[in-house]
Amino acid sequence: MKEEIAHIQKERKKWDIQVQDSLQRKSERNRKFTTLSDIPLCRLYTPLDTQDMDYLTDLGFPGTEPYTRGIHPTMYRARLWTMRQFAGFGTAEETNQRYKYLLSHGETGLSVAFDYPTLYGYDTDHPLAKGEFGKCGVAISSLQDMEILMDGIPLDQITTSMTINGPAAILWAMYIATAEKQGIPKDQIGGTIQNDILKEYIAQKSFIFPPTPSMRLIIDTFEYGFKHVPQWNTISISGYHIREAGSTAVQELAFTLADGLAYVRAAMDRGLAIDDFAYRLSFFFNSHNDFFEEIAKFRAARRIWAREMKKLGAQKSRSLWMRFHTQTAGCTLTAQQPENNIVRVALQGLAAVLGGTQSLHTNSMDEALALPSKKAVRIALRTQQIIAEETGVTHTIDPLGGSYYLEWLTNQMEEETYRYFEKIETLGGVIPAIEKGFFQKEIAKSAYLYQKEIDAKQRIVIGVNEHALDEPPAIPLLKIDAKGEKRHLARLTKLRETRHKDKTDKTLVSLQRAAKGNENLMPYILASVHAYATLGEICDVLRNVFGEYKEPIIY
């Protein structure tokens, strides 16, 4: 081996001379050769760049530690990733129709997008909800809406992911109650709640309560989950929104994993055993434009997670698995020449698959303009189906593994991540770092630089700063039916009049009492939901006890 390296080194020197000759005849293009995270790139990678790696320690086999090459021994040969399109708009009825449409076109899992009032735990008739009904997701104000949303969908056969954070425990309770009303016991339903409050403070900003009670609620769901809803992922630790807010790939990876470890430590501090809950932690990443950097990020994520979980004492192999969902990068979609987005999404989706994702959302071409139209979302789903069935990339596991470049880049991502871990540690951990605005400043800085580079044409965006057309986009956009809000409000008013008010009030009083103590709140929330207390009412009880989070203003 050593001899071979020496030989390659010698030959490499010869090649370098050849390159110099070539450069004298024709110089390289005048541009920055870096990844999107600004990692400088060499002209070529060879065994010299990966000579410090040990195959068995650093890569291993799929389904074996450190899981760099995949968490399952058979990966997509056994089962393709779940094709899960994030969807929701207007009323529960309209969104229910969209789900049935997507399922009829070959989607294999559901993913619920809620509107802003729902994300912040307000009913649609709250003053702050004005103008927001159904605009960027579906409005769910009570169990009744959830029942309509999932009407005719067999919850024991389909898994559902819900992008909900501040009020995650409540929407999850509504889903559990809906399943129970369909006659399906809670240990037979599967799905995911995002429930990742740390990245809300850092990037997505749909928080309600301050960090301490928020963390309590999350650990409550962990505990309730493994005891009663064992097939449910009680958190989806998300880098997606960190990236969308402007971070680099390295920052996305480092901040997400730091958040993940903070949740594990918090659960262990509560006294939960790591192997009881760790197998239900899931992750969610962005797949952006830099093809190889994204693949390297996914592979590094698996390796770092397995190693860190082991350090924290995890013994079961499932506790070491990083299972993740991926969504193509919404922030790369252009409003100009929107059809070009189909191509961007295909490449980003391919990177996610080559990175070994467990589920995938492919964006629709029109999302820089509005919520996706039916046709646009069908093309997005077809893009996944083409990757799965036509490209052949699913036949072999981790097909790019062993590429000198990819392995070198995977190592770089890992190194840079540990550098961030150290910084976060110096600041006292994730929550103190949030309070000091560390993540927010890092992300704002990256976002600003990225924009400046585009403006200076150091980064090219086709159709925007190169090959622009002087014509407005001409694709039909989804319109939200204005009558939906009236129907939804009428239903909400009627619910408040017809439910057993005494019973509802009683559950809310019990919830308040429990919130002031330190019991697990899930049973109380479930009781309130079953008694048709609304989302706003339940959150108001908790807001009164916990207070509300006010973020530091940083730009």
Add this chain to the structure above:
Amino acid sequence: MTKKNIRVLVAKPGLDGHDRGAKVVSRALRDAGMEVIYTGLHQTPEQIVETALQEDVDVIGLSLLSGAHLTLFQDVMAHLKKRGMEHILVTGGGIIPQEDFDELKKIGITHVFGPGTPINTIVEYIQVSVKK
């Protein structure tokens, strides 16, 4: 005569949490020599107008990506009118379809900056529109 800096309020009305654009624009306007006040998230139209009054701004830049622009921008304009502050230049930015541009223009939003707008376009627009 000393030339006063242009004062801009960058505001996030409603519940929308997408603040990447607002922050990038705030920073760019500041780098271009303007005095920038960023409201932070979750402002009611009333709060935005109150801040604009307190800070004596020349420009309000409203940023919204949730789709609620027609309702919320209209409310901001109504409050400005009520307080006799119609002299303030109001622009919009975010995920706003072209077909809503005319509607917004009618209520007094002089310009809407969509996705992909270079920062300098916004800076120059404000510099030209606010004559100091």
